[in-house]
Amino acid sequence: MSTETIPYTVESRYDTGLYNAKLGIWLFLASEAMLFGALFSSYILLRVGAVDWPRGSSILSVPLGAFNTVLLISSSLTMLLSWAALRLKDFKKFKILLGITILLALLFLSVKSYEYYLKFEHHLFASKSTFLAIYFTMTGLHALHIIGGIVVNTYLWGPGSRMWKTQPERFTNRIEIAGLYWHFVDLVWLFLFPVLYLL
Amino acid sequence: MSGELQHYDLPFWKKYIFSQDHKVIGIQYGITALIFLFFGFLLMLLMRWQLAYPGQPLPVIGKWFGEANMPDGVMLPEFYNQLGAMHGTIMVFLGVVPLAVGAFGNYLVPLQIGAPDMAFPKLNMASFWVYFVGGVIMLVSFFVPGGAANSGWTSYPPLANIATTGQTYWLLGMVFLITSSLLGSVNTITTIFQLRAPGLSFFRLPFFVWGQLIAAFLLLLAFPPLEAAGVMQLMDRVFHTSFFMPTGLMISGQPLDISGGGSVLLWQHLFWFLAHPEVYVLILPAMGIVTEIITNNSRKPLNGHKLMIYSVIFLGFMSFIVWAHHMFLTGMGTAISTFFQATTMIISIPSVIILSYLFITLWGGSIRFNTPMLFALAFLPMFGIGGLTGLPLGLSTSDIHLHDTYYVIAHFHYVVAPGTIFALFAGIYYWFPKATGRRMNELLGKIHFWPSFIFMNVIFMPMFIQGLAGVSRRLYDGGASYDFAQGVLHLNKISTHGAWGLAIVQIPFIINFVWSIFKGQKVESDNPWEATTLEWAAPNCPPHGNFLKPVKAYRGPYEYSVPGAKKDFSPQFEEHT
Numbered sequence: 212m213s214t215e216t217i218p219y220t221v222e223s224r225y226d227t228g229l230y231n232a233k234l235g236i237w238l239f240l241a242s243e244a245m246l247f248g249a250l251f252s253s254y255i256l257l258r259v260g261a262v263d264w265p266r267g268s269s270i271l272s273v274p275l276g277a278f279n280t281v282l283l284i285s286s287s288l289t290m291l292l293s294w295a296a297l298r299l300k301d302f303k304k305f306k307i308l309l310g311i312t313i314l315l316a317l318l319f320l321s322v323k324s325y326e327y328y329l330k331f332e333h334h335l336f337a338s339k340s341t342f343l344a345i346y347f348t349m350t351g352l353h354a355l356h357i358i359g360g361i362v363v364n365t366y367l368w369g370p371g372s373r374m375w376k377t378q379p380e381r382f383t384n385r386i387e388i389a390g391l392y393w394h395f396v397d398l399v400w401l402f403l404f405p406v407l408y409l410l
Numbered sequence: 411m412s413g414e415l416q417h418y419d420l421p422f423w424k425k426y427i428f429s430q431d432h433k434v435i436g437i438q439y440g441i442t443a444l445i446f447l448f449f450g451f452l453l454m455l456l457m458r459w460q461l462a463y464p465g466q467p468l469p470v471i472g473k474w475f476g477e478a479n480m481p482d483g484v485m486l487p488e489f490y491n492q493l494g495a496m497h498g499t500i501m502v503f504l505g506v507v508p509l510a511v512g513a514f515g516n517y518l519v520p521l522q523i524g525a526p527d528m529a530f531p532k533l534n535m536a537s538f539w540v541y542f543v544g545g546v547i548m549l550v551s552f553f554v555p556g557g558a559a560n561s562g563w564t565s566y567p568p569l570a571n572i573a574t575t576g577q578t579y580w581l582l583g584m585v586f587l588i589t590s591s592l593l594g595s596v597n598t599i600t601t602i603f604q605l606r607a608p609g610l611s612f613f614r615l616p617f618f619v620w621g622q623l624i625a626a627f628l629l630l631l632a633f634p635p636l637e638a639a640g641v642m643q644l645m646d647r648v649f650h651t652s653f654f655m656p657t658g659l660m661i662s663g664q665p666l667d668i669s670g671g672g673s674v675l676l677w678q679h680l681f682w683f684l685a686h687p688e689v690y691v692l693i694l695p696a697m698g699i700v701t702e703i704i705t706n707n708s709r710k711p712l713n714g715h716k717l718m719i720y721s722v723i724f725l726g727f728m729s730f731i732v733w734a735h736h737m738f739l740t741g742m743g744t745a746i747s748t749f750f751q752a753t754t755m756i757i758s759i760p761s762v763i764i765l766s767y768l769f770i771t772l773w774g775g776s777i778r779f780n781t782p783m784l785f786a787l788a789f790l791p792m793f794g795i796g797g798l799t800g801l802p803l804g805l806s807t808s809d810i811h812l813h814d815t816y817y818v819i820a821h822f823h824y825v826v827a828p829g830t831i832f833a834l835f836a837g838i839y840y841w842f843p844k845a846t847g848r849r850m851n852e853l854l855g856k857i858h859f860w861p862s863f864i865f866m867n868v869i870f871m872p873m874f875i876q877g878l879a880g881v882s883r884r885l886y887d888g889g890a891s892y893d894f895a896q897g898v899l900h901l902n903k904i905s906t907h908g909a910w911g912l913a914i915v916q917i918p919f920i921i922n923f924v925w926s927i928f929k930g931q932k933v934e935s936d937n938p939w940e941a942t943t944l945e946w947a948a949p950n951c952p953p954h955g956n957f958l959k960p961v962k963a964y965r966g967p968y969e970y971s972v973p974g975a976k977k978d979f980s981p982q983f984e985e986h987t
Contacts, residue, residue, distance in 0.1 A: 216526070218605065219605070224603075227604060231604050231605075232530075234604060238599055241631065242634050246634035246635070249635035249637075253676055253680070257671070260673055338650040341653070344645060344649075348642060352641065
């Protein structure tokens with residue numbers, strides 16, 4: 212019988228200029244933007260309606276948040292460079308750079324957990340105030356996205372990287388997709404940090 | 411995301427259960443959704459008994475539901491509320507949308523665009539199974555302490571926040587259903603953009619594909635806010651935050667131990683931001699199906715094909731800025747009400763354009779009155795009634811009287827039940843030969859159609875009258891304890907008897923469906939309806955990969971009765987006709 216294959220899994224379609232997964236990830240990110248957009252809108256609505264609202268810096272640690280911001284921005288950079296390394300056929304450099312990305316993400320999570328620990332230690336739970344509720348919900352959901360990114364990147368760094376030997380172009384595409392997702396998660400944090408910690 | 415599609419020696423469980431073939435997944439969606447539709451309908455039959463005969467024991471089967479729900483066969487208000495909430499949830503999220511988008515979209519979109527499969531077969535499989543798990547969670551919730559969710563399908567806080575455990579299950583179930591529709595919509599949009607056959611430009615796409623494309627965009631962008639709201643309500647219920655709990659909330663005279671400062675309106679905004687586009691997710695695939703069937707059976711080109719496409723795109727955009735017309739009575743302010751009233755009036759225009767063009771397409775056609783066509787034709791006036799009765803609800807002044815009455819129930823059921831569900835029936839009859847190689851029986855089809863058509867109106871028409879009389883929609887006794895409702899109470903019995911009738915006349919359909927799979931009249935041709943779109947180029951029961959030879963589109967999708975052509979239809983896939 213027919214052994215028809217799905218077209219445009221690797222090469223781009225002539226009129227859209229995209230391969231399937233690249234369009235797919237952009238659509239997925241559009242949906243994610245709506246998810247976080249809804250949470251940011253809720254933040255605004257709740258804050259506008261609140262009698263009093265604490266300044267973020269009076270509850271949260273700005274230095275820790277700023278440090279985490281630096282970590283995530285650096286990890287986005289290494290993610291991008293790892294893709295660039297693959298484009299230059301430098302697999303070894305790719306391994307190192309993607310490895311650093313994963314480590315930076317893990318470090319981010321550790322700092323985040325420490326921040327949560329500091330709050331819990333002072334009995335500052337989500338149920339204590341609307342500010343803490345939205346802080347824990349938004350950063351928690353963001354942390355879930357970080358974990359998702361770590362899982363995907365670790366797979367692509369480890370067992371998934373065998374594809375480099377058989378289908379290098381497709382593997383490079385996968386790193387590009389993972390990178391787009393990672394940049395998005397980074398971008399969300401770039402909004403979360405000022406909104407929650409500084410404003 | 412494997413690019414290879416060579417199969418045929420797959421084990422049973424891979425071919426039929428964890429299949430990655432869009433056609434098998436489409437049928438899985440279809441069967442599951444039909445079962446959920448039937449289940450949701452049974453919930454409603456129970457409620458209709460209570461509405462027509464409030465406080466009377468349900469004979470024979472009443473005892474089956476347990477002392478906690480129906481002691482001595484008499485329904486408790488708590489159980490009635492569960493049935494109401496779950497009827498809505500199941501019908502919308504587990505029945506109609508999965509059937510319209512999951513089943514028809516999955517099965518037909520790749521065929522109609524000449525693709526070998528969906529763009530992401532594994533994601534497609536995941537999408538179905540995530541939906542399945544979501545459905546199971548919803549069903550399981552009936553058996554937890556306190557029963558299933560009972561705060562209405564809209565789950566308004568603070569009621570939903572303090573409701574029994576079933577509400578938590580409802581939220582978890584919704585998270586799964588939202589994830590499923592996210593995966594599905596990414597897949598559908600990518601497939602339509604990337605896998606169109608050569609020559610199939612966007613304006614040569616059948617209107618059905620356009621309907622699916624816009625519906626997928628709505629699912630993609632409107633569902634996440636509900637997911638955010640669901641997460642917040644979960645936080646409220648599990649971690650006792652106060653996203654939706656205002657300061658100073660009292661329950662039974664006791665102040666609640668909460669931090670307060672939340673906003674109940676916030677939930678309503680986030681919920682309706684999804685739930686209004688969701689209405690168009692329900693209706694656009696139905697419009698697509700009806701368009702295919704009406705053009706085919708009137709043997710005429712679709713009038714205003716391009717304008718219909720522009721209309722559906724415009725409809726998609728507008729559907730994101732009309733949501734607050736569900737909230738005129740919440741006191742959100744006259745300026746906001748006026749804005750949403752204006753956008754609501756504007757969004758009715760593209761729907762009217764689409765419906766008008768479908769009517770004009772009939773004009774002067776040589777119409778074949780087969781079963782799919784009858785259902786498709788019935789869709790037009792039924793959706794028309796549903797749509798037009800929506801206008802008084804969209805005007806903030808008349809909505810004051812009609813809000814949350816049976817008028818609303820009648821309005822949206824006209825859109826969804828004799829509207830969308832009739833279109834889905836039409837689609838089942840129409841594409842049955844492609845999926846099975848056999849036709850469904852025409853006589854049984856007509857026995858299914860005519861009484862269904864009558865009973866649908868018997869059920870829902872009286873509700874307009876009750877609603878105008880002011881009977882509120884969520885009354886456990888159907889209004890029996892209210893003075894003003896006495897004059898219209900007898901209509902409850904008419905609706906209930908109509909519902910029984912509707913249940914009985916679904917039997918010919920079920921028999922026809924099952925019997926025709928095995929014994930139906932075989933179709934000789936791959937194109938039994940003499941249609942023009944690409945799915946008819948594939949062999950019946952299309953193999954994995956769909957088409958035996960590469961397909962190419964040579965013309966638009968609805969070229970019927972072209973002057974000078976040898977036959978009255980010029981398929982997209984034939985170069986010379």
